Amino acid sequence: MILELEKNISSENKAKFLSKLFEKDVHFREISFGDRGLIHVQENGDLISLGEFSGVNEVRSSQQFKLASREFKPEDTVVDVGGVKIGGKKLVSIAGPCAVESLERTLEIAKRVQDSGAEILRGGAFKPRTSPYSFQGLQHKGIEILAEVKARTGLKIITEVIDTETIDEVAAVADIFQIGSRNMQNFSLLKKIGKTKKPVLLKRGLAATLDELLLSAEYLLSEGNPNVILCERGIRTFANHTRNTLDLSIIPTVKEVSHLPIIVDPSHGTGKRNQIYDMSLASIASGADGIIVEVHNQPSEALSDGFQAIEPSDFQKLMRDISLIANVRQRHF
Ligand code: PEP
Ligand code: MN
Numbered sequence: 056m057i058l059e060l061e062k063n064i065s066s067e068n069k070a071k072f073l074s075k076l077f078e079k080d081v082h083f084r085e086i087s088f089g090d091r092g093l094i095h096v097q098e099n100g101d102l103i104s105l106g107e108f109s110g111v112n113e114v115r116s117s118q119q120f121k122l123a124s125r126e127f128k129p130e131d132t133v134v135d136v137g138g139v140k141i142g143g144k145k146l147v148s149i150a151g152p153c154a155v156e157s158l159e160r161t162l163e164i165a166k167r168v169q170d171s172g173a174e175i176l177r178g179g180a181f182k183p184r185t186s187p188y189s190f191q192g193l194q195h196k197g198i199e200i201l202a203e204v205k206a207r208t209g210l211k212i213i214t215e216v217i218d219t220e221t222i223d224e225v226a227a228v229a230d231i232f233q234i235g236s237r238n239m240q241n242f243s244l245l246k247k248i249g250k251t252k253k254p255v256l257l258k259r260g261l262a263a264t265l266d267e268l269l270l271s272a273e274y275l276l277s278e279g280n281p282n283v284i285l286c287e288r289g290i291r292t293f294a295n296h297t298r299n300t301l302d303l304s305i306i307p308t309v310k311e312v313s314h315l316p317i318i319v320d321p322s323h324g325t326g327k328r329n330q331i332y333d334m335s336l337a338s339i340a341s342g343a344d345g346i347i348v349e350v351h352n353q354p355s356e357a358l359s360d361g362f363q364a365i366e367p368s369d370f371q372k373l374m375r376d377i378s379l380i381a382n383v384r385q386r387h388f
Contacts, residue, residue: 298326
């Protein structure tokens, strides 16, 4: 169970409560969530009768997820990525190649997407590939390139962290950690990333339900990282006209049950270059807080996911038109 200490709880009452937890020998830990004082008590909460303690209340949620729920936090979470806000009136546009391939190419793409209005550059250095024989990313070299491009353009950087060993290395350049679909339920990775305060984009697993996605978010939140952004990136279905089935209906549902921002990845969501424009507009029409799109200056030569990358000129058109849709939702890029 998760307990919340009232803001004005006396230090005497708090001490009394904590000593009861020690006495009962229950496993518990304090969680910092903004200015709210929370304590997670490992189930068997029935060992403690809350009635005895004033200033301590159970966090109520009709869902399994607690901290991610709108019942716990009614107002929308706005994640601040060094001044770029995700989840507010202003929508976010994230663009760039699937993988970092070279300094020249990354810089060229970065400048083009920046000119069109993207504020965050995407690009994988450590790539989780289905086949061990596929390009695994430039790894350490890729991180160095991202650092250089960041310094030269001022763009914020999102890049994937695929394991616990490389967290520090990725953190040195990333403004947002990307947790990929395949790692959505890598709980030891989630716990470690949760201990940092750095914003994190949590991509929906290939076959994850909404509850599973939000419970993974709960791992990050309950470790003390409130800066969680969700990402719909398509799920595996029987449909074979696309790589994945983009589930835009998750957006209004997330908005109903959770306070967390959600953005959409129409590149992985469809796997088809010619569907990215339509699905990007539809994402914003559906209430998403932004998009993350794969853009490459020579898609046919891309080392990964070229078939679902659009060219910089198409991205420019996309950004122009998507603003019209944003207006309908009283939002803007
Ligand atoms: C990616 O963004 O390039 C990626 C691998 O995404 P996902 O985890 O959604 O497949
Ligand atoms: Mn990709």
